[in-house]
Amino acid sequence: MPEGSKMKKPDVKVVILGDMNVGKTSLLHRYTERKFKDTISTVGGAFYLKQWGPYNISIWDTAGREQFHGLGSMYCRGAAAVILTYDVTNWQSLAELEERFLSLTDTANHDCIYAIVGNKADLTDPKAQLPQDSDRVSEDRAECEEETGSQVLSTCPTPPASPASLSGVMVHKQVGHEDAMALYGRILRYKGLEENGSLPAEKMCFETSAKTGYNVDILFETLFDLVLPSILRKRNENQQSPTVDLEDCRGGNNKRGKTACC
Numbered sequence: 001m002p003e004g005s006k007m008k009k010p011d012v013k014v015v016i017l018g019d020m021n022v023g024k025t026s027l028l029h030r031y032t033e034r035k036f037k038d039t040i041s042t043v044g045g046a047f048y049l050k051q052w053g054p055y056n057i058s059i060w061d062t063a064g065r066e067q068f069h070g071l072g073s074m075y076c077r078g079a080a081a082v083i084l085t086y087d088v089t090n091w092q093s094l095a096e097l098e099e100r101f102l103s104l105t106d107t108a109n110h111d112c113i114y115a116i117v118g119n120k121a122d123l124t125d126p127k128a129q130l131p132q133d134s135d136r137v138s139e140d141r142a143e144c145e146e147e148t149g150s151q152v153l154s155t156c157p158t159p160p161a162s163p164a165s166l167s168g169v170m171v172h173k174q175v176g177h178e179d180a181m182a183l184y185g186r187i188l189r190y191k192g193l194e195e196n197g198s199l200p201a202e203k204m205c206f207e208t209s210a211k212t213g214y215n216v217d218i219l220f221e222t223l224f225d226l227v228l229p230s231i232l233r234k235r236n237e238n239q240q241s242p243t244v245d246l247e248d249c250r251g252g253n254n255k256r257g258k259t260a261c262c
């Protein structure tokens with residue numbers, strides 16, 4: 001962080017979970033830096049801060065590797081939204097969401113919002129192979145982040161991958177959109193939420209490509225819009241919470257060891 005700059009306090013927390021190699025870090029790179037770049041398997045977790053209008057949203061990237069599993073529930077503590085990520089070419093990665101990751105979200109807010117994301121759609125779906133970020137969009141974003149002071153490290157947007165740079169080879173799709181939507185229904189039941197009173201599966205299940213940018217902005221921006229009520233409620237609570245005046249507490253007739261105040 002540059003000298004003198006102050007870390008902004010996040011208003012709300014979003015966490016991304018899922019098995020190793022599904023593309024969690026790549027999705028965050030695509031959204032925050034507008035590029036697809038080489039990754040190394042995440043160790044522990046990583047934190048991004050995104051300015052969304054007047055609000056600061058912290059996005060926590062987590063490690064999918066089993067050895068870091070214990071950290072997951074700590075990262076989810078107080079989360080307003082959780083992105084459960086799988087790889088559309090890997091059935092097991094969807095199964096793991098239910099078997100290994102869902103219970104980690106028990107520490108999230110009671111009104112936490114869940115999105116289910118099937119990444120690597122470029123490998124199975126020709127329309128996801130088309131680059132989504134036009135140069136113009138990248139430039140706009142870079143200008144905007146300069147103005148708003150996004151604190152995500154590294155900017156320098158690169159041009160998106162051209163169709164020619166993509167392999168064009170289709171891989172067998174192992175997880176259908178309907179499988180993800182069925183999982184979403186089971187998550188609502190696990191959380192004790194009514195399906196008809198909650199956000200619909202069609203809105204909360206996405207197929208994305210971190211490689212091309214397909215649906216990546218839609219995913220994050222949908223979630224950010226949905227967590228706004230949480231932000232406003234938290235700000236409201238902070239304004240109303242009573243504060244203790246330590247000076248009052250120490251002064252007056254209170255003698256040390258008599259009335260237990262401080």
Ligand SMILES: Nc1nc2c(ncn2[C@@H]2O[C@H](COP(=O)(O)OP(=O)(O)OP(=O)(O)O)[C@@H](O)[C@H]2O)c(=O)[nH]1
Pocket residue numbers: 018019020021022023024025026027037038039040041042043062063064065119120121122123208209210211212
């Ligand atoms: N084709 C394709 N490959 C992707 C996509 N997203 C990620 N990858 C590749 O998948 C591999 C894993 O990506 P990461 O983003 O590191 O995966 P991760 O979920 O963060 O993995 P962990 O940090 O180990 O939990 C890398 O080789 C990426 O280049 C995508 O949308 N399409």
Ligand SMILES: [Mg+2]
Pocket residue numbers: 024025026039040041042061062063064
């Ligand atoms: Mg990672």
